[in-house]
Amino acid sequence: MSVTSSTSSGANQRRTDLLPSREQRMKLRRKRAIKDGISRYGIGAAGIGVVAALALIFVYLFSEVVPMFKSATMEPEFSYPLPAVSVGDDLVHLAMERYEELGAVFTLSGQVSFFEVDGGALRRVMTIPRPEGAATTASGIGEGRSGLVAYGYDNGQASLVRHTYSNSFPTGTQRVIEPNLEFPLGESPLTIDEQGRALSVINAQKRGDDVYIGAATEDGEVLLATFRSRTNMMTGETTLDKNVYTLEGFDGKPQHILLNDRFRHLYVADDKGYIHHYNIINLNRIELVESIQVTDNGRVTAMDFLVGTVSVITGTSDGQVAQWFPVRDDFNQYSLKRIRDFQGYAGAITDISPENFRKGFWVADDTGMVGGHYATAANNLVRRQLSDLPINQISISPRYERMLSVDQSGEMQVTEIWNRHPETSFSSLWQKVWYEGRSSPDYVWQSSSGSDEFEPKMSFVPLSIGTLKAAFYAMLFAMPLAIMGAIYTAYFMTPKLRGLVKPSIEIMEALPTVILGFLAGLWLAPFVEGHLPAVFSILILMPLSMLGFGLAWSQVPQSWRNAIPTGWEAVLLVPVIILVGYICVTLSPNVEVWFFDGSMRQWFTDQGITYDQRNALIVGVAMGFAVIPTIFSIAEDAVFNVPRHLTQGSLALGATSWQTMVGVVLPTASPGIFSGVMMGFGRAIGETMIVLMATGNSPITNFNIFEGMRTLSANIAVELPETAVGSTHFRTLFLAALVLFVLTFVLNTIAEVVRQRLRKRYSSL
Numbered sequence: 001m002s003v004t005s006s007t008s009s010g011a012n013q014r015r016t017d018l019l020p021s022r023e024q025r026m027k028l029r030r031k032r033a034i035k036d037g038i039s040r041y042g043i044g045a046a047g048i049g050v051v052a053a054l055a056l057i058f059v060y061l062f063s064e065v066v067p068m069f070k071s072a073t074m075e076p077e078f079s080y081p082l083p084a085v086s087v088g089d090d091l092v093h094l095a096m097e098r099y100e101e102l103g104a105v106f107t108l109s110g111q112v113s114f115f116e117v118d119g120g121a122l123r124r125v126m127t128i129p130r131p132e133g134a135a136t137t138a139s140g141i142g143e144g145r146s147g148l149v150a151y152g153y154d155n156g157q158a159s160l161v162r163h164t165y166s167n168s169f170p171t172g173t174q175r176v177i178e179p180n181l182e183f184p185l186g187e188s189p190l191t192i193d194e195q196g197r198a199l200s201v202i203n204a205q206k207r208g209d210d211v212y213i214g215a216a217t218e219d220g221e222v223l224l225a226t227f228r229s230r231t232n233m234m235t236g237e238t239t240l241d242k243n244v245y246t247l248e249g250f251d252g253k254p255q256h257i258l259l260n261d262r263f264r265h266l267y268v269a270d271d272k273g274y275i276h277h278y279n280i281i282n283l284n285r286i287e288l289v290e291s292i293q294v295t296d297n298g299r300v301t302a303m304d305f306l307v308g309t310v311s312v313i314t315g316t317s318d319g320q321v322a323q324w325f326p327v328r329d330d331f332n333q334y335s336l337k338r339i340r341d342f343q344g345y346a347g348a349i350t351d352i353s354p355e356n357f358r359k360g361f362w363v364a365d366d367t368g369m370v371g372g373h374y375a376t377a378a379n380n381l382v383r384r385q386l387s388d389l390p391i392n393q394i395s396i397s398p399r400y401e402r403m404l405s406v407d408q409s410g411e412m413q414v415t416e417i418w419n420r421h422p423e424t425s426f427s428s429l430w431q432k433v434w435y436e437g438r439s440s441p442d443y444v445w446q447s448s449s450g451s452d453e454f455e456p457k458m459s460f461v462p463l464s465i466g467t468l469k470a471a472f473y474a475m476l477f478a479m480p481l482a483i484m485g486a487i488y489t490a491y492f493m494t495p496k497l498r499g500l501v502k503p504s505i506e507i508m509e510a511l512p513t514v515i516l517g518f519l520a521g522l523w524l525a526p527f528v529e530g531h532l533p534a535v536f537s538i539l540i541l542m543p544l545s546m547l548g549f550g551l552a553w554s555q556v557p558q559s560w561r562n563a564i565p566t567g568w569e570a571v572l573l574v575p576v577i578i579l580v581g582y583i584c585v586t587l588s589p590n591v592e593v594w595f596f597d598g599s600m601r602q603w604f605t606d607q608g609i610t611y612d613q614r615n616a617l618i619v620g621v622a623m624g625f626a627v628i629p630t631i632f633s634i635a636e637d638a639v640f641n642v643p644r645h646l647t648q649g650s651l652a653l654g655a656t657s658w659q660t661m662v663g664v665v666l667p668t669a670s671p672g673i674f675s676g677v678m679m680g681f682g683r684a685i686g687e688t689m690i691v692l693m694a695t696g697n698s699p700i701t702n703f704n705i706f707e708g709m710r711t712l713s714a715n716i717a718v719e720l721p722e723t724a725v726g727s728t729h730f731r732t733l734f735l736a737a738l739v740l741f742v743l744t745f746v747l748n749t750i751a752e753v754v755r756q757r758l759r760k761r762y763s764s765l
Contacts, residue, residue: 061741064734072372072381072419074403080120082410084113091393091406092139093149097165098398102177104163106149108136112163114179117402117414126181128161131189138215140203143261143309144356145398145452148184148206152199152215157189158225160204160211185211185227185240192225192244193217203257205309212263212280216254222247222268224280249288250276256303258312265326265334267312269300275314277326277336292336295320304352306359306375308453310436311339313361313375315349321363323375325436339434342373343380350391356398357452360422366390370405370415374422376433376455381422386413421728429460429735445699445710447719447729458732460739462699466709467740470691471684473620473705474627478680481624482631483673489632490639491661494567502636509629517693520622525614525694532600534588535617538581545580546573604706611706614696620705623690631680638672639665671759678751682744688713712740 020028085091085107093106102123105113110128115121130136134153142148151159162182167175184206192199192215201216211227228241252270259266266278273296277289294300298317305312311325321342326334347367354361359375368391371383387407394405396417403415427433432441436455443461448454485505489498528535553561553572564572596603604611642665650660666673688711691697696708697718716733723730 058738058741061734061738064731065738068421068424068728068731068735070421072417072422074370074372074382074384074386075416075418076384076386077402077414077416078119079411079413082406082412083115083120083122084111084125085410086111091410093141094393094395094404094406095147095163096395096397096402096404097177097179099175099177100397100399100402102165102179103395103404104179106139108139110136110151110159112161112181117404120412124179128159128181129187129189130159131155131157134189137218138199138202140201140257142203142205142259143305144307144354146206146261148204150202150204150213152192152202153189154198156191156193156196156199156217158192158199158202158213158215159183159187159189160185160213162206185229190225190227190242192223194244197221201254201257203259205259205261205263207261207263210263212259214257214259214266214268216257216268220251220253222254222257224266224283224286226283243283245283245286247278247286247288249278250274250291256300258303258305259309260305261309267303267336269294269303269314271299273297273299273316275300275303275312275324275336277334279334289333290335292338294322298348302349302352302363304354304361306354306361307356308436308451308455310453311359311375312336313352313354315345315352315363315365317348319345319347319349319365321345321349321373327439329439340375340378342378343371343383345369345371347390351394353394353396353403355396355400358400358422359455360400360419362394362396362403364391364394364405368407370394370403372417372419372422376435376457377423377425377428379422379425381419384415386415387411421731423456423458423728424732428458433457433459443701445715447732448722456729458729460712460736462701463710463712463715463736464739465701465703466691466695466699467685467711467713467743469616469703469709470619470623470687470695470711471681472703473616474623474684474687475677475681477620477624478627478631478684479677482628482676482680483635485628486632486635486673486676487639487661487666488570490636491665492567492657493570494565497568497571502633506629506633508625509633511626512689513626513687514689514693516622516626517690520618520690520694521614524621525618528618529601529611529613531585531588533591533596534584537584537588537591541580541584542577545576549573549576609706610704612696612698612708614694615708616695616703616705618694619691619709622694623684623687626687626690627680627684630683631676634676634679635669635673638669638676641672642668671755674758675751675755678747678755682748685744685747686713686740687711688717692717712736716740 082091083105085105090108091105092108095104096117100117103115103117110130112126112128113122114124116123128151130151131153134155134157136151137154138152140150147162147164149161160183162184164180164182166178166180169175192213197217197219199215200218202213204211204213209229213225216222224245224247226243229238230241231238250270252272252274254268255271256269264281266280268276273294274291275294276291279287279289294314295316295318300314301317302315303312311323313323315321321344323339324336325339327337328334345365346369347365349363350366351364352361360372362370362372364370368385368387368389369383370386370391372381373379374381386405389408391405391407394403396403400419401417403417405413405415432443434441435444435457443459444457445459445462446457489501493501592598592600601611646664646668647660650664691711692714697710697714698708699710700707716737720733723733
């Protein structure tokens with residue numbers, strides 16, 4: 001007994017020696033607490049860091065976008081008397097050169113005064129030669145960038161002058177601007193009316209060697225004079241060919257004349273409130289296209305072209321401001337349409353000054369009010385009272401940062417302008433806009449062009465539709481394959497085969513999307529275009545052949561079926577899939593000949609279906625391959641991790657494997673499957689390289705599977721490197737990034753809410 005007790009005591013002593021001492025336990029506990037604290041706070045800090053990073057992304061994008069929506073401002077700088085203008089000599093034109101250092105004043109007597117904008121110091125005074133004994137009775141200007149000014153006289157003659165500015169740097173650093181006058185058709189006056197009647201209205205345009213002058217005589221007759229300069233290459237002698245045409249068709253007295261710089265359209269505004277539109281493409285058959293009433297209770301008091309001489313801006317005696325431009329109808333005929341109206345003014349419109357490189361313009365009225373507008377976006381930008389007297393002339397600088405205005409008393413006002421982003425508004429981004437040259441309002445994205453008079457078209461609708469279109473067709477291809485594959489792999493497949501299939505599919509995610517896009521654009525797109533019948537045959541025959549094989553397999557003797565281990569049946573479908581695909585591709589040319597007259601693509605065209613080589617079908621397949629691993633991996637884990645006691649209980653109650661999968665496994669795994677789908681959808685929305693290389697990047701607004709698209713992400717990738725930092729285009733692309741960011745954030749939030757509800761609903765199973 002004592003021996004046994006002694007032995008037990010020794011064993012207890014040895015076990016006690018193996019346990020850590022109290023001090024060691026306290027030390028281990030402290031280490032564990034430190035590790036727990038590091039893990040707890042480290043994970044928390046990492047989570048906060050992720051949230052902070054997302055918040056900073058949002059803040060950065062927002063900070064780049066906000067200046068685009070800042071309102072325009074007008075701040076008067078200083079004023080001074082109109083430089084070198086004699087009493088009784090009327091001001092007819094006001095201009096400013098591009099550096100905003102010099103201004104020019106043209107008067108009715110033909111005097112041109114160049115002055116310094118800052119202070120009004122006179123720099124140079126020049127005089128335009130005019131016929132001896134003749135008085136100036138009309139004046140007009142050409143397209144804003146041309147610098148043309150035309151004078152008409154009481155003897156039926158006219159002069160054409162152009163103000164120019166040359167820059168030099170005599171000291172190496174300081175710029176000196178020298179103003180000058182040029183005479184495109186010579187200094188000698190030009191005879192417009194052979195009868196010698198006084199010219200009451202005049203306008204001119206120059207394009208290349210051609211100059212067109214439109215004028216109205218004192219008795220209301222409208223004349224169009226054309227001039228062409230010809231230089232003899234041998235003698236150097238220049239001759240001038242002249243033709244004069246009479247325009248007929250209305251009874252009113254002309255008040256304004258405008259000539260399109262491409263010599264297609266001529267507009268005459270009369271004293272009854274009408275605009276008369278002439279087609280002058282064929283000079284031998286000039287025709288009055290239409291006469292349109294601009295206002296019921298007044299007349300047109302100011303009229304000018306926007307840059308490009310397509311849109312006409314009219315101002316009336318009752319303060320209305322409207323934009324017009326010619327629209328081509330179904331019979332290829334032009335008619336002048338009133339496109340949009342702008343905020344009205346209290347007084348009669350006295351002058352309109354268009355911007356030189358944007359579709360913006362500035363308006364003055366006889367109450368001293370001046371306002372800025374932007375045509376495309378229908379923006380009423382800013383307005384300010386600059387004088388208590390009527391304003392006779394205004395001129396916006398080519399850089400849009402300064403304005404000159406002269407009121408009835410002859411006081412010159414210099415105003416500072418801040419108007420960097422007039423092109424943007426909610427309507428221009430998200431609503432249909434009627435652009436110049438188009439027959440109706442439309443959603444268009446065309447952000448740049450090689451022409452100065454280009455009208456930026458920056459609608460987000462084609463890009464948003466393209467983004468959803470690409471994601472939709474990618475998910476249409478990826479979801480059935482990924483989800484069904486995940487269900488079969490997790491629930492029906494043997495562990496050994498699952499160990500081969502699951503890693504193989506997941507490793508697909510490591511394939512760079514640029515490679516997928518490259519293969520899709522350069523190989524898959526031409527292949528599909530050349531084998532269109534095969535594509536549709538595979539879509540129809542592949543499921544049928546698989547079902548047919550399954551039916552046939554169920555009819556073979558049981559001994560044969562027992563030779564295939566349970567869970568390996570899917571391997572038998574591999575030869576079937578290869579064989580059906582081979583047959584479809586091989587017979588594709590024959591099918592095309594038998595049913596589609598040798599060309600299925602031409603058959604599509606005959607049916608009114610547009611087919612582009614790089615289209616949504618190609619993107620759906622290529623992007624589907626990129627999305628499948630994401631959806632498959634998450635969905636497969638969700639199905640595989642359904643508790644075994646649920647499936648075993650269902651089977652024990654007599655349900656078949658298929659019934660158990662549908663009634664128990666899928667509801668339980670639905671939150672995980674839904675998460676996988678939304679992860680894949682988010683991946684598809686943000687994908688760049690595949691859609692960049694396989695879509696054609698055409699910003700269109702339809703869901704035709706055989707046409708391409710342009711997505712938000714691809715558009716940013718293509719255009720951002722080419723934009724000027726801080727420009728409207730630059731900030732619009734950042735707005736597109738913000739829209740994409742918010743879109744994915746909203747989708748992920750909705751997905752999480754739905755996932756939590758599904759989880760709560762099926763957690764009781």
